[in-house]
Amino acid sequence: MKYYSTNKNAPLASLKRAVIKGLAGDKGLYMPENIDLMKDFVIGEMKDMTFREIACVVAQTLFGDDVNGDTLDRIVADTLPFDTPVVHLHDNIYCLELFHGPTLAFKDVGARFMARLLAYFIDREGVRDVNVLVATSGDTGSAVANGFLGVEGINVYVLYPKGRVSAIQECQFATLGRNITALEIDGTFDDCQALVKAAFMDEEMNEHSRLTSANSINIARFLPQTFYYFYAYAQLDKTGMADKLVVSVPSGNFGNLTAGLFAHWMGLPIRRFIAANNRNDVFLDYLKTGVYTPRASVSTLANAMDVGNPSNFARIMDLFSIYPKPYEAIRKRISGYRYTDEDIAGTMRRVYKEYGYVLDPHGACGYQALADYRPADSETGLFLETAHPAKFKSDVDRILGTDLEIPARLRAFMDGEKQSIPLGRDFEGFKKYFLRQ
Numbered sequence: 001m002k003y004y005s006t007n008k009n010a011p012l013a014s015l016k017r018a019v020i021k022g023l024a025g026d027k028g029l030y031m032p033e034n035i036d037l038m039k040d041f042v043i044g045e046m047k048d049m050t051f052r053e054i055a056c057v058v059a060q061t062l063f064g065d066d067v068n069g070d071t072l073d074r075i076v077a078d079t080l081p082f083d084t085p086v087v088h089l090h091d092n093i094y095c096l097e098l099f100h101g102p103t104l105a106f107k108d109v110g111a112r113f114m115a116r117l118l119a120y121f122i123d124r125e126g127v128r129d130v131n132v133l134v135a136t137s138g139d140t141g142s143a144v145a146n147g148f149l150g151v152e153g154i155n156v157y158v159l160y161p162k163g164r165v166s167a168i169q170e171c172q173f174a175t176l177g178r179n180i181t182a183l184e185i186d187g188t189f190d191d192c193q194a195l196v197k198a199a200f201m202d203e204e205m206n207e208h209s210r211l212t213s214a215n216s217i218n219i220a221r222f223l224p225q226t227f228y229y230f231y232a233y234a235q236l237d238k239t240g241m242a243d244k245l246v247v248s249v250p251s252g253n254f255g256n257l258t259a260g261l262f263a264h265w266m267g268l269p270i271r272r273f274i275a276a277n278n279r280n281d282v283f284l285d286y287l288k289t290g291v292y293t294p295r296a297s298v299s300t301l302a303n304a305m306d307v308g309n310p311s312n313f314a315r316i317m318d319l320f321s322i323y324p325k326p327y328e329a330i331r332k333r334i335s336g337y338r339y340t341d342e343d344i345a346g347t348m349r350r351v352y353k354e355y356g357y358v359l360d361p362h363g364a365c366g367y368q369a370l371a372d373y374r375p376a377d378s379e380t381g382l383f384l385e386t387a388h389p390a391k392f393k394s395d396v397d398r399i400l401g402t403d404l405e406i407p408a409r410l411r412a413f414m415d416g417e418k419q420s421i422p423l424g425r426d427f428e429g430f431k432k433y434f435l436r437q
């Protein structure tokens with residue numbers, strides 16, 4: 001399989017090159033040249049398969065041209081020592097719990113898969129060391145750092161804004177050591193992102209070492225997210241609830257929703273997607289007006305969705321560009337909703353009171369968007385719960401009056417010692433630091 005750039009101004013790349021480079025030379029995002037359809041009967045058989053088995057079948061369809069079956073199966077097995085169960089909440093509303101991985105957020109799936117695929121290429125194809133740069137507002141850093149921890153030949157640099165990530169989030173990437181370096185930047189998340197982008201464009205840094213991104217721009221991070229859409233469908237299919245499925249996705253950079261669109265393109269019968277946003281709602285604006293206007297992000301309770309210029313928007317446009325009227329086609333397939341912090345808190349309280357279910361602020365957006373969409377009786381509504389509420393314990397406890405128990409996995413991180421390197425937000429300082437490594 002070859003991968004092209006959404007900007008159509010870079011040479012086609014192999015899977016290996018697309019994964020190692022992250023972003024195409026023309027700053028576009030890589031897309032597979034074709035998306036293979038899965039046969040209906042294969043999807044039908046998934047209801048009797050485990051998550052891992054389903055993920056192997058999907059991985060084979062996506063990556064089978066480039067990586068042999070046994071290797072893919074091993075990568076999938078190493079990626080998924082955990083489950084993503086579907087929970088029935090009420091009426092025809094279901095929740096896909098994506099937070100059972102090591103760092104308790106859905107990004108574990110893509111980060112772990114990417115780490116193992118990259119390690120395979122390094123090992124097999126004699127690629128020299130790769131440096132992964134990742135800017136984080138909290139959740140990405142922990143998933144990527146833990147996904148890559150101890151993987152030989154890969155060094156990870158996590159750039160995070162000083163004083164702006166929660167203590168729980170910070171300890172998940174700043175205490176690890178080994179091949180993980182946490183860089184505490186005296187600035188905002190946007191500054192961290194800008195440093196990473198500047199690094200990718202800097203010739204000297206690229207000559208010094210191979211740089212790649214582990215944000216959802218990297219195909220190896222976002223394509224594996226198709227796995228759990230198939231698995232969710234299979235779980236609902238088992239109880240006869242998979243017809244007319246509507247899926248609500250709490251969205252920031254739109255990697256998760258784009259993965260859902262890919263699953264649909266591969267033949268998974270999903271009727272409609274809902275993009276649930278917090279106050280950072282440029283996508284909703286696009287749905288309303290047909291005009292895409294990025295803006296600076298504002299901070300909200302659902303901080304992993306505080307994105308003012310979603311990177312995967314380019315992939316969505318590209319996917320729908322085959323239609324004569326892409327904007328109309330997008331509107332037919334995706335609905336949008338947006339919620340303020342007050343809305344989010346209100347939803348969390350109501351769902352806790354009425355159903356005894358603790359939502360995190362991101363999942364609350366997903367749930368509320370589904371409730372506001374009001375799936376018909378004949379439809380099944382599924383929202384993605386992207387993080388464990390304990391990751392946002394102080395907000396959740398304050399809003400719900402609870403004292404959430406912190407899962408042992410999370411507590412273990414909190415015992416570690418912080419070992420971040422403080423840096424300013426100027427590029428020259430960052431570059432100087434990096435070139436000394």
Ligand SMILES: *Cc1c(COP(=O)(O)O)cnc(C)c1O
Binds near residue numbers: 252254255257
């Ligand atoms: C990253 C993240 C999101 C947003 O996902 P995208 O793929 O960037 O749209 C939502 N919720 C949580 C908890 C996250 O960590």
